[in-house]
Amino acid sequence: MRVIVQKFGGTSVATSEGREKCRRRVMESIERGYRPVVVVSAMGRKGQPYATDTLIDLAGGIVGERELDLLMSCGEIISAVVFCRVLREKGYPCVALTGGQAGIITDSSYTNARILKIVPDRLNKELADGKIVVVAGFQGMTAEGEITTLGRGGSDTTATALAAALKAELAEIYTDVDGVMTADPRVVPEAQVLTRLSYQEIMEMAHLGAKVIHPRAVEIAMEGQVPLAVKGLDGQGNGTLIGNYHTVTADRVVTGITHLKGLAQFILRFNDEDLNLVVFQRLGNAQISIDLIQVNPGLIAFTVLESAAEKARNVLGDLPMEVEVRSGFAKVSAVGGGMRGVPGVMARVVAALNRVGVKIHQTADSHTNISCLVEESDAEKAVRALHDEFNARAK
Incomplete structure (x- = not known):
């Protein structure tokens, strides 16, 4: 059957x-x-x-x-x-x-x-x-x-x-779109449908703000080795096929650009290094998800959804530290398995955002993505700049 x-x-x-x-x-x-x-x-x-x-x-x-x-x-x-x-x-x-x-x-x-x-x-x-x-x-x-x-x-x-x-x-x-796109088509009208993606690539994109499919759904599909197809209800094509595909090509470092708005940045300053563990334990026990984590001597920076900011402030409020909370941020990410081991990708990201006057407040990277925290008002400008820089396109 x-x-x-x-x-x-x-x-x-x-x-x-x-x-x-x-x-x-x-x-x-x-x-x-x-x-x-x-x-x-x-x-x-x-x-x-x-x-x-x-x-x-x-x-x-x-x-x-x-x-x-x-x-x-x-x-x-x-x-x-x-x-x-x-x-x-x-x-x-x-x-x-x-x-x-x-x-x-x-x-x-x-x-x-x-x-x-x-x-x-x-x-x-x-x-x-x-x-x-x-x-x-x-x-x-x-x-x-x-x-x-x-x-x-x-x-x-x-x-x-x-x-x-x-x-x-x-x-x-x-x-309501024809598949997984190289960027949100409402922000980048020339964004194209990606015809094939690996489970890992779509999971990264989903976690980082692409809204066409939930990341947990991708995890389950990958665990069960179920091929996925993301399609537009009105579309005539095959949409985006997702599976165990090798999508890395020599001329494509970045697969797509994602963005996620509605973030708050926390900057914690303190003298007692033992507070590092206490901070993360309290946030974890309170079921508060944090991102873009940066840990330096006497300083921790991270982001949360703005809807969780007040709860996070209350959880940390009695600790002997300075807690600075700033709202109105967005995370813009370049995603692609092709950046693994390729030098200079971060330099291109920074240069592209500098050219259009977007200030970077924080960064994080892995083998398959680079994420930048920017002011929410600059998010769409940043997406367009990175899409242009990496010539993100379907294959």
């Missing part, structure tokens, strides 16, 4: 026109000889009745996390039932399942649960019976039967986890 998993986002299934386009994509997969499992997100965006952010606002921040997960799971369930109806109207046998009914077992970390295992018995039975299975994304169930949600990007994670459990030939992620 050749299985394909197809994931459609909230804007794709929000309108009757969009749902019809999704239906055609499912029909195309059947014509290609696949048995489709469809994963859907909640319909629409914030302000629309069943969107996840709308449901969160409805709760008003008063209910507990368990009850919040119950509420947030409703959007995807509604979406699954509605899309199942669309398929049935065209005469296709179909069944809608919640995440729990699909066998997704998670831990009990409400609002940000992690998938522990998938028991695919129900899915295999429905597929063997000739049905199209439509699964509500973004959710699962604990071993005790409590409903959980998987956090941001949870429907992507649902799709790749199901694909791995079902040993699917392919998982397709449909978006």
